[in-house]
Amino acid sequence: MSNTPVPSAKAAQGVKRPKRSLRRNILGWGLSLLAVLLLGVIVFSFMPSPIEPVKWSAPKAPSFQESGPWQQNNKLSSAQLVTDAPQSPEFITFDKEGQLYTGDSDGKIYKVPFGADGNPQKAQLFADTKGTPNGLKFDANGNLIVADIKKGLLSITPSGSIEVLANQVDGKPIYLANELDIAKDGSIYFSDTSNYGRVTFKEIAENKPHGRLLKYDPTTKQTTVLLEGLYFANGIALSADEDFVLIAESYHYQLTRYWLKGSKKGTSDIFADNLAGFPDNITRDEQGHFWVGIFTTRIPFVDQMHSNPWLANSMAKLPESLLSGASAPVKHGLAVELSPQGELIGSWHDPEGTLYGVTTAIKHNGYLYIGTAPGGSLGLHRVLLTK
Template identity: 45%
Template sequence: MTHSDTSGARTGSGIKGFVRRGFALLVMLFGVFLAYLFFWPVPFEPMENAAFPPNPAGQGVFTPNQKLDEAQLLTLGPGPEGVAFDAAGNLYTGLVDGRILRVNAGGSISTYADTQGRPLGMNFDAAGNLIVADAKKGLLSIDTSGAVTLLSDTVDGERMIFVDDLTIARDGTIYFSDASQRHGYGYDLLEIYEGRPSGRLLAYDPVSRETTVLLDDLYFANGVALNADEDFILVNETFRSRITRYWLKGEKAGTHEVFLDELPGFPDNITEAADGGFWLALPGPRTEEIDALIPSPFSRKIAWRLFNLGISLVEKHSWAVKLTPDGVPVASLEDANGRIYMVTSVLEHEGKLYLGSLATDYIGVIDAP
């Protein structure tokens, strides 16, 4: 009498069943992923934007180099974005926890003040007060004892949402940016996904203590800088990858125009250079993927959903760019490897460049070219 062997058949059938169930699960998960990618609600309503101008990356002045690799790193704490020097040569910077640090010539580090907010751009006025653009608190003045005074946090009856950077004219007027009227500090990426301009260029008069709006509807108003003659002021529109010029004097006073818009990255802060030109910080690059997203509201919704899954299109690639007084790029210091990344400010001081960053715990220091 013989018995048929059915164990092999049962094993084969079990494997096939497991494969079918696994495949069905993968199909279901993929369907869930697609449903999330295309239909999950987003916390903004994007608008259509014009395409960016040509990207000059890899060409001319922007020929790839690793010059920022030469920078020395000064470790201070998380997020030292803005940098300023007092008359004695002490360095100041603000951290993510609200503290403003002072570094003396010998390298000793101390806490100068605490804004209880998020200090970003800063500069000293003629009286020796440190004027600070605080993203959470507004425009602040800090005296030599470290006492903090609020100068302005409202304009035209509305609260400022994201005070970002500043520069001070010889007559004491403080020009500063309010990056967005819609998204505060920590939510700034929503501004690029939404593509709805709401930033402003503002002016604070220290005599009347009044704040006025010079420009509005800017695409994330960021760094500001005066030219040497103070007849115009520049403001970076980060999420349009351009610099806008606003005329303060002359026949064009009160008007504005594009100063520079063919850049390989997204401009953050801009400062006055020693020779009358400007230093521009580009913390991140324009890529083909990012450029393709800009015109399409639908694509930006998808990008936001991917970002929330931890998938980012932002690369660790920064530039410090030298501009002539007329806005022509003449030098570029670059790091495409991420040793120094998210460079958000470049300040020239006594032959050195000081590189601030939102994303690191150090400032880079390198010889100015």
């Protein structure tokens, strides 16, 4: 016989009361949380947006599944690592001896020599701009000209001494010097990406042009504005005859041509449009063809946002830290080749995304060298070109 006392009816009833009380508390907490959430939605809805977006119906992106120059392949999938000393080698250039130079987002610029067998040797630190060097090109005197997004247009001597060529134009700052090319007469054409002064999702959502094309004259040491109203001005490349200069407008998936000679001098038009992603840097090969790195293939949500100002307004209200994923590069490596007339010759893919976030594609000694930017794959790679 158990010695456990038998509870009375009153005691049994008393055991149930705490359960009903707990249910009431949970219900009360739930209603309070719902009220807070509803209040937050109401406040968020009436909160003014930091932008006034412009509606734009982006053209339908080319299909990688259909036959043609955009058809998906794996030409970039066999990429060989050249060096991982720079984590994000935005742009790539070569000196007269064939040594490779590239920068990293931490300000360091590296030199990569090659052995007699053509294989890359250990990367060497060449200079440190203390900024973010993007565009790189050697001038006729052997100085490395650099477009640094934090410092402006720079010149670096072979010994590593750094001089600021330009950080202002028309009495205003150069906000975000990005990429460049150098003409035979020494003139430097470079992009000032955005007067936002930094890469921000708000600019994508706003869909307004804040970039421009600049020219630096080494004789007068003056910088002038050639073209304004560009949608995230990015890569730069002169034509073989230097009758025009190309500039990538990343946020509108197009390349714009600015005429330097002839009857169209001083005017601009569209060289290539409806690219399958955000064009970054442009290089020209010995045939006069242009190679364009596509940082990311098209992001359907971004195109949808462009056609819906309410959605763009709402997205711009969110903290920037929550938006980084919305514009992160798709893990699909892509570079394209265009004719001197702007016709798409072919596309190079890594659909598996081992190599992605492509900024630069440049031909050199039988290889296609590939650069990337923060958010993409790490290190500098190359792919053997087939004849």
